[in-house]
Amino acid sequence: MRIAREFVQNFKRFKTAGILNVVGLSVAFAAFAVIVIQLSFQEGYDRFHKNADRIFRMELLFPMNLQYAAFGPTPIGGLLKDQSPLVDDYFIIANSHQSVFLKKKADGTTDKFKAPINSATASFADMLGINVLEGDARQALTEPDMLMLPQSFARTWFEDGSAVGKQISSGGKVYTVAAVYEDMPLNSIFKNTCYTRFVEQEEWGNWDGQIFVLAANSDRDALQQQVNNLKIETLDQIFEGLHKKEQMEQEGKSYLRVSPLTDIFYDNTVIYDTSDKGNRRNAAVMLAVGILIILIAGINFVNFSMSLAPTRMKSINTQKVLGATVMTLRLRLLGEAVVYTCVAFLLSLGILQLFSMSGLSGLFSMSLAPANHGLLLGGVAGLAVLLGIIAGIYPAFYVTSFEPAVVLKGSFVMTPKGIRLRNGLMAFQFVISIVLITCTLIMGNQYRFMQHYSLGYQTENIAWMILDDKIEKNQEALISEVTAIPGVLDYTFSDYVPGNDFVSSSGTELDGEAIQLDRIGVYKNFLDFFGMTLVKGDNFSASNLSGYQLIMNETAIQKQPVLDRYFGRNIPQDIVGNGQFIGVVNDIHYMSLRKPVAPLVLLCSAGQEYSYMFFKIAGGDVSQTIRQIRHVYEHLAPEGIFELHFLDDSLQQKYESEKRLMQVVSLMGGIAIVLALVGVYGLIIFNAQYRRKEIGIRKVNGATESQIMFLLNKSFFRLLFFSFIVACPVAWYAMSRWLEGFSYKTPIYWWIFLVAGVITLIIALFTISWQSWKAATENPVKALKTE
Template identity: 25%
Template sequence: MIKNYFVVAIRNLMRKKLYTFINVFGLGLGLACCILMALFVKHEWSRDQFHENHDQMFRLVAQRVQSDGKAIPFNIWDTVYPLLVVDELKDEILGIEQVCAFMRHTRSKITRGKKSFRSAMGFVSGDFFAMFTFPFLSGDPTTALDQPDGIVITETIAHKFFGGVQNYNALIGQALSIKNKLFVVTGVMADVPTTSSLQFDVLVSTKAEKGFGLVRHYHDASAWIFVQIGETNASQALDDLNHWPKKEKLREEIFKTSFNFILQPLTDVYWNTDIPNHYGPQGNPTGVYILWGLAWLVLLIACSNFISLSVAESSGRAKEVGLRKVVGANRGQIIQQFWSEALVLSFLGLLVGTALTEILLPVFNGFVHQKLTLAYFDDWWVLLLLLGIVGLIAGSYPALVLSRFQPVLAMKGEARPGGRNLLTRTLIILQYAASIALIIGTGIMIQQQDYVRNKNLGFNEEQVAIIKTNRQLAKPYKEAIVNDSRIEGVTITDRTLTTESGYSWSNYSLPDGSIVEIKVIGVDVDYLSTLEIPLLAGRNFSEDHPTDRDKAVLINETLAKQLSLENPVGKTLAGFGRNGVKDPVVIGIVHDFHIKSLHNRIEPLALLMENYKYGPFLLIRMRPGQIFETIEMLKSTWEKVAPNMPFELSFLDENLNRQYANEVYWFRVLSHSALVAVLLSCLGLFGLASLAVARRTKEIGIRKVLGASVHHVMWLFSRDFIKLLLVANIIAYPVAYWMMNQWLTNFAYRIELGIGVFGIAGILTLIVALLTVNFQTLKAARRNPVDALRDE
């Protein structure tokens, strides 16, 4: 009997190719989108959980405390500590079972013979491999970095330097060179999983200090510290940490203020956006929840479309139901028949969905910058669960409706789905409300991105190249290129204006007694002219004033206002200092300019002459129209000045745009979700139009006999759907307004929400919906009325 149900189901579906195609494609598209987003969500939620003892591992974080006892936002330095701490914690704090340090170096040049690659290098110490269970392909993780010249490489690096490796054991003892220092391969590990908060290509021991600037003093904050604590000892260990005698030493040497230790779970490192994660990617928990919600929204829309189309098609199958009941079929058998069809459709939809997933997965991976795969053997139960849920939900309503038909009425063609199909109409309203809200969100994101692109940042970022250098090469290279006719300006600085964190800072007491955190940038005399930053008062730094290097400071408008002085120029910033500069005199005030993205308000800023804590970097303004020739000149000059260093050039405007990569990502997510939602909603509307036409076939025939035109019949149906869309707009507008207003709060500088984008979204969906409805009603309006009234 069950076999017969499925045979009949397949025959029925093959007879109605259009409905079958729409149902299968709609379900397939919905399932594909759901599977893709579910794969990403699963990947994100599994961050750092592959380590065996991840639930007992913590990152050591400091929370600075003001004099009034209020905790202030985390700074990047609140997450790093001296390497010396590793040697002391395990011995002095009870409950800490393991402790290690991790510090990721900049991408370093690794050489073997004529092969040379730049790779992310990490320095580790202590019990790193005892805590972090990265899989090894060769070597002993417990002893791999015991020797100072040992190096552990990943599988990818092994293939880069040693070709198609078959036996990784053969690589043990091979030599690699970093900064003219030889290292011996002591281990080969699998590539670091993309779900790891720590990302690196090679690892060396912190014992390899020479040439890398690693020191072991309390004034050096350089490494993340991870601890592993027994399940019942976390609270006691934290209490011991906050009463640790060495804590006072850290306060004096690093934080310069009172602080408390915090134990941040390893699995929170990726997710906690309040604490900087400068050694790896930063997660967006809200975004993942939104994506998970969108996945279910798309799947529900696909299922509701199936219901709409099945109910619409039920009018044409009333006689079939009546005939089955006449020959003895009971209601349960009819329900099983329609469930069989639903399951067949669901299975076909699942096949189409998995095929679309495989086709779209490479594109989606590029979109989310991951390497996701659909593991059929690992996730088979998920696919079967989706198949069962979709089949039962999508088949239940039409099966229950059709099975209630009376045989006599069904044979006469008078049986129709009862009521005004409130469920189907409700589903259409909710689908279009979601579609309209997504379209509005996409439009507002476009407006905000346009605002960000055109906002005056206070400096000219066009045609400015950034070259990373060091203190020894910065001035010689600048002198070698500054007089070239293709160069309009060159400056040396320790910040590139393209990062959100890591700025040097100094606390300063304002006249009203409050404390302000002043960001500090080291610059040279050509900084303002190269970036075209206006000087509002006073003078610029000058080589003619030798004391400018340790006794002068330029401040921005924001700091000048907070000083509450009528004319700050000439005044001394008593108590302010950095890197040897103490109590400098304000020699000038510069126009406010953005040193961070527009997510942040302009902060108090001080510029110090040739006081470089980082870098430094060269900012080079090129003459327009000669960019490629200028780059070649810069490269050839670099090879003469620094033949042993890689030439690293990027552009300021491109780096500034990368600050909004997250917004671009969510714009793509929202716009693609809106496109899929509109497409699926149109399929649902097509089903509702089919249902309406089927229920009112005789009415259309009578109206045409009485003289109604095609346009009159089309308007008769369109006005009902216009009402549904008006209700959808009423629901969508406040939801979209709240949703996007919340999103815009991430920006300190933002657009104001206007009615334009709301109106455009409503009109756009109305046009698309009417085209969908009229495609179906036009066929009904052109039919011969005799065909509609033949049974009368």
Template identity: 30%
Template sequence: MQKTMLRFKIKLAFRNLLKNKLYSSLIIGGFAIGFTASILIALYYSAEHNVDKHFARHEKIYRLYDAKKNESGLDYKINAVIAEHYPDVETTCPLAFSYFPITLKDPETRNYTRVEYIISTNNNFFNVFSIPVLSSLEEKPFSQLNSAVITESVAKKLFGDENPLGKTIKEEFFTATVTAVMQDLPENSSFKAELLLNSENEDFQMAQACNNGVCIFPTEHFLLLKNDIDPDDFSDKMNASIGQFNTTTDSLALQSLSDIYLSPTKLGWTDEHTKGNSKMLFIFMAIAILIILLSSINYLNYTVSMQYAKMKEIGINKTNGAGKPHLLVDSLIEVTLGILIALTISIALVSLLLPTTETLFGREIQLSDVNLQHLLPVFLGTIACIILLNSLAPIYILSQFNIVDFLQGGRKRNGKQIGKQLMLTFQLTVSIALIAVVMLIFKQLQYVKHFDLGFNEEHLVRIELPWLFENQTALRNEISDLSFVSSSALSNGYPGNINMSMGSGVEDDEFMVNCIYVTENFLKTMGVQLLDGRNFLAGDKGKSCLMNEAAVKRYGWENIDGKKFKNGREGGYDVVGTVNNFNVESLHSSLSPVALIYESDREYNTLSLRLNPGNIGQQINELRKVWETMLPDDPMEFTFYDDQFQAMYIKEDKLSKSISFFSFIAIVLTCMGILGQIFLISLNRTKEIGVRKVNGATVSEILFLLNKDFVLWVIAAVVIATPIAWYAMHKWLENFAYKTTLSWWIFALAGILALGIALLTVSWQSWRAATRNPVEALRYE
């Protein structure tokens, strides 16, 4: 009997959905859109929080860092000290990262491939991170001092189908033997590796740092603690005794591997490689919650509207003995059915959209990257809450009417339905805030993309040079003879990539100065302005430098007369001129002190060229011909400076697209909510509209009557949304050292756009109500 009754109620719910096709399409479509957006955001959120958790024992892996200096590049020898003297550590490995891509060659076949991610480490790496070794010459991957381990993908690119084991690979600064091939690191890792070099070979160390005659190899250190060891207790124990081993730090701390990716702490390689943003994840989750709330409000409004349309039916049911439980069951079945249909549609849409998440979020989301065990209970709980909310609320609202009102088809007129006004104001507030946020993000992106970098990046190209290429000057001269090259300069480092810094040489106020070794035409080629002093002369080679304004200010000099940069050589460098500030990093960072050092007869890694306007493709082909005559075995790698600096804001570009997409969804849902409100208002005021029209009211007067409240709600929403959007964007702009202004007109324009959207949405239904035959309206009433 109960099953038969349940089937009947389900059929009745289906019939009601089909009977009101427009309402049903709007409420189901709205929830389908809302669920799709929220599921995509939830998958992205979970994947970002699941980075590095694919490593077998990730919960026991920690990175060592200096808590006082807030840096993780520690002396290489600390690794051996910890491995030998601290039994709480099961195993430890060093990781030194290279920040410069290299061209890896096979000397036999002269094949080459570009490798961007190089790590210097030891055999413990494979135990700490549980990376499968696919093939190896011996038991240990690093079986020789000059061993190299390459990934499966690099082996395929460089050697094709041949066995890479035992093969020699060569780069400018090293020659190594491939002794093992490992599996590619998963995409869901906070670090990348294509080539591993044996760190026990000093020639394979990635960097050296010296201070007051003390030199170290800065290296990341990862520890795998034993299962029963508490990391805080171990840190205390380590700091109490580490000083006896002559290390350069006594404030060591541990950072969990799973915390590195989203940690706001800026340490080492995580900033150079992929790094997440916990603030952005919070914004995305806030948008997802808002979208679900907007969908629920729409569903609630439409459900109440449909229930009003069925007042007599509900009144008859109540007269025949139907109590609140019966009405609740009917509502529960109808709401559940609609939401399940919407959920089915959204799952289909999510499966179609998953391959496009690279465009949407900047990374393609794989289900294997998502922690479904954590996500599913939250998702099911959210669905249950939505069903209960949208089932109970209409019953509560309609229960305020007595049976006589139901049977007469009356509608409650006393009061101004504050609840509905609040819900609509909330929807408008969300839309206005999101419109303002999107406009401010685009304003900031336009600001940084067109910001004066302090040098002229247009028609400026850089070519990477092999460090050990002996004919760098000859290559520069050959290229400079090309008709479309107006100026050229060699340098070690360049704006956007500084590979050397030196101490200031001030004993009581030590700070770091970014250093670029340059040739004589650097200022002309780059378009950097000389503000004071003079440019380099031939006799300045090896003993003079130029400093930017930030360096002069940081030193506290009023002028540069007789000033020296006391580092880099015995006696230091004479400061002969001051140049304008120019950006050596993205606008996320503030301007830093820079010294341009005039050196001769040294290795340079960059040839910068100022090109005349013309056919870029043809010019590059001409450059390539010259290159191939002098370096036939090396590929020519080049980049335009404007493209390089634009690429620094890829994350922000993708963020703006993502937020714009989800904001559009929220605005669409708000429009659907407004549509629901005007449906209900028109339904409630049918008789009033008919009476006014009979008494001579014009269509424009009826439109004003129906639309005026929406204008007031938009104004209230603007007042609420403005401080919220201002605060959110103020916090986001803290990521930039140089930022646009939070202009008042953006918030005003967001309000005007929201008003326009609201009025356009209501106008259709208002027009229908205003132009309806009053005789039909009064007969209906």
């Protein structure tokens, strides 16, 4: 109670320092809590499943490039269960796709719902421990035309009671709901979608499923060793036929790689992986910023405690004279520091609640409401107590360590040791500020670089829509009606939308060499529509589309020269549709800039059906043009759901993770910078307080205000220059490592470091000069009297 009473008294006595202390600490704790919650969400990916530590994904070595792929031939699952004693069970899951579901209502009208649908084998729900609320999950995943729905879908689609036994149609097929499951947490690679059965086939050529196994224990190495010892003749034949087995053995790779379910989120080395992906570098950046914020808050606490030392010294020594022991006084001061951090933590909960209700909370992947994170916030509370103890130890020992005679003389305040400590703390604050500003500027530069990088094709004023199954089969009617719309300048079709990192790919052997090509089916005017440039050969010819025509990119020829031998001829393998190789197009960045340009073939043939239609829209009344396109769509596909997207917008959405990271680092970095400068402000107060007598004497002897300000400021700006020299290589190293995660990245320009230094200088100049001006303009008589 006494500690609390002294805290209140000292808070009232030193209001400015008290308010800055509590506000700074509470903001720091709230910011750190936000970062911890986000990182905990990411680290918790798929750890909540019943058998999470015993579930592994089988990643198959792709024979063309000897990289591990997320998808593989489905017979692998049964083979592993039969031949590996450590494999208790397995399931296979396919990639989801969007579908329109139709539900007939009693009044004869139809409700439409657009949702993803996926297929999985029977053990999917049992192995993951999915909580089935009603119905039979195994029935849904083993019998034809059955569905397993998440609870969120069931409530929306069937408001009039239980969903089990109800029917809903999609793609001309009528499904019966066999089970409803409780929605899984969002931090999972398995999404809350509709699930239906996956039909396993003895087909080794189609890699269309992800294979997960349930092991007898969590020993990954033991399972990997057992898998390595399996004899899989079909894979032997595939790799030997492509002359890859010897290379595979030289590189020490096996056909199958065992990957723990809980590691998949952060593993970016797997190709053809459609699951959510995190980035360890980004997580490290966020954690580093969070730790810096806590460090800064602790340093600020020490700064303000030291700045109050002269004022509190006489009171402390009076208590010594009255019989209080040094240890008692130190414990009181330490307890007061802990009270400060605990009060700040309680205030941080209110800040966190307000933040969770603001628009800024959208930068994060989950709810930030404190009520949802009791355990994590308990850990932050423990950190607050620990910070109070650590940050309170030095001031407590410092203030009680001087003899009364020294205190009365006042010489203790400017000891070389104390000066070095304060200068070190200030330099640390400046270094952090410069590093954070530099990192924020470079991240922003990378984001803008990706936004404006030349992709090699046109993106402006281009819209696209997904085609309903009925429209796909009625292409001529669609073209006829769309071309009658005045605002549509041109159109084309494709089975792929540029910017998507998951593109169909195939591999085979050609003249004894293994080749691999990403493949995109396109309409005859695709190149002209997107403004792509032919390097050699001919464009697709509408008059000669009796079979497939093939156009490859430059990378395909450069990396796989065997293809160039077939220029102008038919390539017989199925990989390219058994078509004629007629041209080479310039390289375009058809995937995001995270991925390097890969070998690509564009295929075109008469009567080909496509998944997407693209429009070049005039810049006049765009909304009217969209309404007319909607009318055409709804006329030709009354059961479909119309959605039109602009290509430049959808391309920008591919970089949302980089944008969000930049915004988070900017937000948290801004907080850290403000806290750092608040700490600098505290040190300036400290310095000015101890030099009041010197300032008064100099003014009495004729020193001007500008001379006094120069005297007080020169050491700070010398420290700032030193901090800039230290901060530049630190920031350069951190950002060089971060940029390694991009295939295409901005240079780190020298002027960014200069800008960061100038920004810090300007902020510090205002902060320091304000307090220096106050000290320089104080009446010298007042300063000398108080001394």
